[in-house]
Amino acid sequence: MNITLRQLQVFEKVARRLNFTRAAHELYLTQPAVSMQIKQLEENLGLPLIERLGKKIYLTEAGREIYRLSRNIASQLEESEQILEALKGTEGGTLTISVVSTVHYFAIRALANFCQSYPKVRIDLKVTNRQGLLQLLEENATDLALMGKPPADWDLIAEPFMDNPLVVIAPPNHPLSKESQIPLAKLEKETFLIREQGSGTRGAVESFFSRQGISISGSMEMNTNTAIIHGVAEGLGLGIVSLHTIKRELRDGSLVILEVESFPLVRKWYLAHRSGKKLSNLAEAFKEFVRERAWEFMDEPQASSEKSKEGRD
Numbered sequence: 079m080n081i082t083l084r085q086l087q088v089f090e091k092v093a094r095r096l097n098f099t100r101a102a103h104e105l106y107l108t109q110p111a112v113s114m115q116i117k118q119l120e121e122n123l124g125l126p127l128i129e130r131l132g133k134k135i136y137l138t139e140a141g142r143e144i145y146r147l148s149r150n151i152a153s154q155l156e157e158s159e160q161i162l163e164a165l166k167g168t169e170g171g172t173l174t175i176s177v178v179s180t181v182h183y184f185a186i187r188a189l190a191n192f193c194q195s196y197p198k199v200r201i202d203l204k205v206t207n208r209q210g211l212l213q214l215l216e217e218n219a220t221d222l223a224l225m226g227k228p229p230a231d232w233d234l235i236a237e238p239f240m241d242n243p244l245v246v247i248a249p250p251n252h253p254l255s256k257e258s259q260i261p262l263a264k265l266e267k268e269t270f271l272i273r274e275q276g277s278g279t280r281g282a283v284e285s286f287f288s289r290q291g292i293s294i295s296g297s298m299e300m301n302t303n304t305a306i307i308h309g310v311a312e313g314l315g316l317g318i319v320s321l322h323t324i325k326r327e328l329r330d331g332s333l334v335i336l337e338v339e340s341f342p343l344v345r346k347w348y349l350a351h352r353s354g355k356k357l358s359n360l361a362e363a364f365k366e367f368v369r370e371r372a373w374e375f376m377d378e379p380q381a382s383s384e385k386s387k388e389g390r391d
């Protein structure tokens with residue numbers, strides 16, 4: 079079918095009004111111009127769409143079918159127009175954001191708050207580990223990413239927005255929980271629950287211990303922070319997690335932070351996107367929101383950053 083959108087628009091008006099003069103008037107066209115569009119449409123389709131009986135015009139069966147099609151197209155065009163209008167502002171649209179699993183506790187609180195100011199937006203949130211998130215960035219499958227320090231050789235715009243202190247956790251009855259200034263070497267005798275390959279936390283911890291010449295034994299590998307936190311609380315071993323992920327457990331006393339020398343390891347969380355990315359107004363608004371208000375969504379005390387430097391990724 080070699081029909082044009084214009085022909086369908088003109089036909090839709092004629093079919094709705096069943097009157098060429100009124101249709102021409104509403105389309106700001108002359109009546110012959112309207113007749114010409116309808117004639118061409120009928121020729122393109124190879125069937126008559128309109129029949130004239132006496133002074134009245136009627137739709138043929140093919141005309142009714144094309145009227146249904148043109149109404150659907152008209153309403154879809156209108157819908158798209160509204161969406162595009164919304165995208166020009168910050169009223170509607172979808173915010174596609176991906177976060178490393180450690181950040182999702184923060185991200186959900188921040189998004190809940192952001193949505194109060196932008197109630198019409200749709201949120202598409204992906205939670206994955208560092209490796210998964212880098213893949214999403216590479217595939218251009220996310221607008222914004224909240225993550226640990228991005229690789230230096232990637233073409234990204236990235237800015238740190240919050241400290242991410244990594245702490246050693248233990249159940250409250252663990253013998254080391256009573257000690258202070260625990261030397262790193264003592265950790266070699268402990269077993270650890272560690273995150274999966276591809277986790278940024280794991281990468282940072284491994285490179286820290288290898289720089290210190292310490293080898294710790296990972297007795298169990300788990301692919302979520304939550305599993306590690308529960309496993310440690312159940313006495314399966316020690317863990318190293320972001321302070322931001324254990325707020326509730328510290329409050330209810332099911333976990334304690336061990337006072338290990340050089341800890342916390344203070345990493346940073348970054349807000350990042352591909353450097354050529356055309357961010358929507360909505361994504362820009364969220365970026366600004368995180369920049370200005372991130373601290374509001376973390377109510378636990380920040381661990382001291384004086385003792386340690388940011389871990390390398």
Ligand code: PGA
Pocket residue numbers: 178179180181206207208209225226227242273276277278279280345
């Ligand atoms: P992760 O990332 O959830 O993959 O451990 C945390 C980070 O890179 O800061």
